[in-house]
Amino acid sequence: MSVVQTIPAAATPADSTQREIRVNRQDSNTSSNQNRELTPLETISHGGPTLQGPPANVSFAAERLHRLNHMAAVFRHWSREGYFPQSFWTNPLGVHFGLLTASDIVLVNLDGRVIGGNRSRPANTAGFLIHAAVHEARGDVDAACHCHSPAGKAWSATGRRLDMMTQDACKFLGDAHAVYDAYGGIDCPLARPARQGCILKNHGLLTVGRTVDEAAWLFDATEHACRDQLAVEAATAGGVNGVTKALIGEEQARVNFELEADADYCYAEFQVYYDYEYQMSGGQFTK
Numbered sequence: 001m002s003v004v005q006t007i008p009a010a011a012t013p014a015d016s017t018q019r020e021i022r023v024n025r026q027d028s029n030t031s032s033n034q035n036r037e038l039t040p041l042e043t044i045s046h047g048g049p050t051l052q053g054p055p056a057n058v059s060f061a062a063e064r065l066h067r068l069n070h071m072a073a074v075f076r077h078w079s080r081e082g083y084f085p086q087s088f089w090t091n092p093l094g095v096h097f098g099l100l101t102a103s104d105i106v107l108v109n110l111d112g113r114v115i116g117g118n119r120s121r122p123a124n125t126a127g128f129l130i131h132a133a134v135h136e137a138r139g140d141v142d143a144a145c146h147c148h149s150p151a152g153k154a155w156s157a158t159g160r161r162l163d164m165m166t167q168d169a170c171k172f173l174g175d176a177h178a179v180y181d182a183y184g185g186i187d188c189p190l191a192r193p194a195r196q197g198c199i200l201k202n203h204g205l206l207t208v209g210r211t212v213d214e215a216a217w218l219f220d221a222t223e224h225a226c227r228d229q230l231a232v233e234a235a236t237a238g239g240v241n242g243v244t245k246a247l248i249g250e251e252q253a254r255v256n257f258e259l260e261a262d263a264d265y266c267y268a269e270f271q272v273y274y275d276y277e278y279q280m281s282g283g284q285f286t287k
């Protein structure tokens with residue numbers, strides 16, 4: 001199991017590889033914006049201020065600290081969810097997910113060299129190969145989440161895509177997810193830009209995002225969709241008692257996808273878990 005987030009080792013004025021910081025959409029209620037379409041976050045925010053996406057227009061140092069803290073929170077959330085680790089990427093080997101802090105995280109470049117962060121423990125070799133392949137192929141994402149979560153691992157053994165039968169599954173409509181059936185391979189299963197989730201056959205799940213929070217929220221959604229699919233397949237097996245499987249219609253699935261697979265939407269949704277982990281640890285994971 002592993003999570004990785006690419007974190008530049010140092011900030012320079014010429015650092016053109018850093019993604020652009022998006023502008024917060026805090027002007028949605030002004031008259032000049034009345035005729036434009038609402039963003040997904042504006043759509044779900046009824047009354048009061050609009051739920052916000054990732055922080056914008058912050059310094060490099062603040063962005064870097066934000067990424068590390070949120071990554072540590074994701075590990076603590078995974079531990080609480082029972083996604084127990086067998087392997088790690090930029091998190092070090094030998095530290096329980098539930099105890100991980102920002103200063104434990106190892107910074108490794110795509111050549112596999114440790115270039116910063118915690119140097120007291122190694123990263124995981126298999127995790128490095130998977131995540132390096134993703135980040136080399138997908139310059140549009142800053143984070144990838146992979147681990148051997150229970151339902152994801154079980155459903156992956158079927159080698160089947162997810163059916164569009166829950167809101168969680170609809171986040172992976174059409175090309176947004178794929179099944180990668182080369183067990184043990186290290187080719188990038190998410191090479192196509194539209195893809196944000198992948199079922200690694202006989203292995204586990206892999207999601208990507210522009211923030212670790214987005215990738216983590218999508219990971220939870222994939223895991224939940226796999227859990228639900230396992231339950232529905234079991235309940236409808238053999239047509240016992242006339243129980244059948246109902247799918248969400250194409251149009252409604254598309255509406256769900258366009259709203260709930262939005263990057264800012266996913267980031268904002270994960271903040272309840274970030275806040276929960278912060279409160280439960282007294283902020284320990286930011287150490």
Ligand SMILES: [Zn+2]
Binds near residue numbers: 147148
């Ligand atoms: Zn794995």
